[in-house]
Structures are given as structure tokens and as C-alpha cells.
Amino acid sequence: MSMRSVVVAMLGVAIAGGSAIGARHYLAATPAMSAGEPGAPTELVQVIVAARDIPFGMEIQPQMLKAIAWPKEALPPGAVTDAQMLLPPNGEQPRRTTRTIAQGEIVLASKVSGFGEKVTVVQNLAPNTRAMAIKVDAVTAVGGLVTPGDRVDIVLTQGDSTSMRAVTILQNIRIVGVDQKTDERSEQSAVASTVTVEVTPEQGQALALAQKAGTLSLTLRTLDAEPNRQMESVALEDILNAPPPTAVDAPAPEPVRTRIKVRRAGEVETVEVN
Structure with missing residues (x-):
């Protein structure tokens, strides 16, 4: 292998490593923001969300995560607020997703495995x-x-x-x-x-x-x-052997009645004749 190829390979490894370290430091250093309507400030805390879709069973890496501000009172149970909880110490095995996490979704502790834990379909089953x-x-x-x-x-x-x-x-x-x-x-x-x-x-x-x-x-x-x-x-x-649908019998027509007028002793009376 030529010296040029070795230099290019080492440069690529250095860039990849630098990106991962930079992402880790960025997530750790991102402060929680504070904002709200005048007179009614809302306390915000840092929360970790997925920077892109993370499929089931995928190793969690720094570039997959992003820190954003979130209203403290609306923080869901189990939300991860520190990226260091998801990233392995040096030399340790990574954590993996036990559920698919969509881009922008808050990372919950229930959706990630322990460090080095094997992930199978078992983690995707409901209790009992x-x-x-x-x-x-x-x-x-x-x-x-x-x-x-x-x-x-x-x-x-x-x-x-x-x-x-x-x-x-x-x-x-x-x-x-x-x-x-x-x-x-x-x-x-x-x-x-x-x-x-x-x-x-x-x-x-x-x-x-x-x-x-x-x-x-x-x-x-x-x-x-x-x-x-x-x-x-x-x-x-x-x-x-199901019987065919029965036809609905049409109602019998009303009989035609004829009305005539009869005059009796100076009075007129209407009568019906079948």
C-alpha cells in the first residue's frame, strides 16, 4: 500500500472520530433554554430527541441524537435528559433501540437497551x-x-x-x-x-x-x-343450504269505492257503493 493511501485512510478515521467526539461534546454542552409569555415564564429543560429515524435494534451513536428545550411540566416519564446516559464510556458496548424511534421523537429509557444488552424481538413484546x-x-x-x-x-x-x-x-x-x-x-x-x-x-x-x-x-x-x-x-x-331470500309481498290494493249522492225528504246524503 502506498504512503498516500495510508495517509488518506488515517485522515478518514481522524475525521470520523472527530465528528463523533464533537457530537458528544455538543450534546453534553447544550444548555436548557428558558422562554415563556411575558409575566408567565415557562421552565424549560433539556431533553434528548432522535436526530433521524433510529430503527429497531440499531446501535445508538452520537450523531443520531439531538438536544432540545422542552417544557418541564410536559416532560413524559422516562425521557432521557442527558446524552451521556445513552452513549457508552470508552471501551464499553453500545446501547441499542428496543423500539423504532422516529426522527424528532423524545428518547425514552424504555425504548433503549442496557449497555451491551442483546436486542431481540422479546423487547418488542407487550408485558405477559x-x-x-x-x-x-x-x-x-x-x-x-x-x-x-x-x-x-x-x-x-x-x-x-x-x-x-x-x-x-x-x-x-x-x-x-x-x-x-x-x-x-x-x-x-x-x-x-x-x-x-x-x-x-x-x-x-x-x-x-x-x-x-x-x-x-x-x-x-x-x-x-x-x-x-x-x-x-x-x-x-x-x-x-341457505334458503333464498324471500320476496316481500306487496300490500293489497285498496278497493275502489264509488260515492253517490241520495236526496231524501229534501236532504242530500253521500253514500259509498262497493
Whole structure:
């Protein structure tokens, strides 16, 4: 390798290191600002926000963070106010995001791991829930349109051609992974062989039995889907033997009545004749 190449490489490393150190010092030295309406000052404190989108599982680096002023009374619980809490000491392993953090979003302690802590899909689960994979294909997974973060109902179909039956066994279930992809920001759909869902222990037991009993299909819910409700199972014979819709009988026409005038003893009276 020529001396020129060595110098260029060393210069690049020095610039990158200087940028990281500069960002660290900038975050540490940024003062909290104070502002408010005349006569009613608002106390502001420093808070750390994401300078850009930080995907799930990404190492937290100084250039990803930014310090801004925030009203103290509106500070959310767990908000990080010191960048040094997120950046590792020299030689230590970095912290990672356990949730995707959007640009401009306040960094919460609950969304980052410990220093050197391994980040897996477990950190993306709600309390007292489990991740469970189910087998799907292009048809049962809504044509491959299901992505991490979507919510679905799960329908079990079982039986033969003469006694087939379908029933919705689980509702409003969150998809945490499609094959090995867990990034909820991804908008790319693909035909998957498995999807991983977030379920309670009891739902996991029911789902394990249902996979052995028949075929599982996913139905994608809308964002404003109605609350869960009890749904009856549907048999094939219910569909094939359903009676045709009955026609609504038209009301019988009113009989035509004829009115005539009758004069009796100087008085005129109107009578109806059928």
C-alpha cells in the first residue's frame, strides 16, 4: 500500500472520530433554554430527541441524537435528559433501540437497551405476552400483504368437503414478524412461509391446537376495526343450504269505492257503493 493511501485512510478515521467526539461534546454542552409569555415564564429543560429515524435494534451513536428545550411540566416519564446516559464510556458496548424511534421523537429509557444488552424481538413484546410462529402461504396470509405491526383475525378451517367448518378463534392479534423481518417501518410486502404473532399464554395454547386441527387463515383488520365480538362458526352446509331470500309481498290494493249522492225528504246524503 502506498504512503498516500495510508495517509488518506488515517485522515478518514481522524475525521470520523472527530465528528463523533464533537457530537458528544455538543450534546453534553447544550444548555436548557428558558422562554415563556411575558409575566408567565415557562421552565424549560433539556431533553434528548432522535436526530433521524433510529430503527429497531440499531446501535445508538452520537450523531443520531439531538438536544432540545422542552417544557418541564410536559416532560413524559422516562425521557432521557442527558446524552451521556445513552452513549457508552470508552471501551464499553453500545446501547441499542428496543423500539423504532422516529426522527424528532423524545428518547425514552424504555425504548433503549442496557449497555451491551442483546436486542431481540422479546423487547418488542407487550408485558405477559409471547411470540408464536404460524405457518402461512400466499392465500392464508392475505396474498403477502401482511407486514410487522399489522393486526389480524385468525380463522380456523377444518373438516372434509362434506363437513367443512370455519370459525374465528382469535381477534385483533398483532403481527411482530414476517419470516425473519420485524421492522414495523417496512412497507414492502412479500409472500411469507411463517408469521410471528403476539399472543397471551392462553391464546398460544389455543393457537397450537388449532394449527394441528386444520388450516389457519389471516384476515387483515382496518385501523378503525370494530371491537372484538363473539362470532359463530360457519359450516359449508350453512352456505349451500341457505334458503333464498324471500320476496316481500306487496300490500293489497285498496278497493275502489264509488260515492253517490241520495236526496231524501229534501236532504242530500253521500253514500259509498262497493
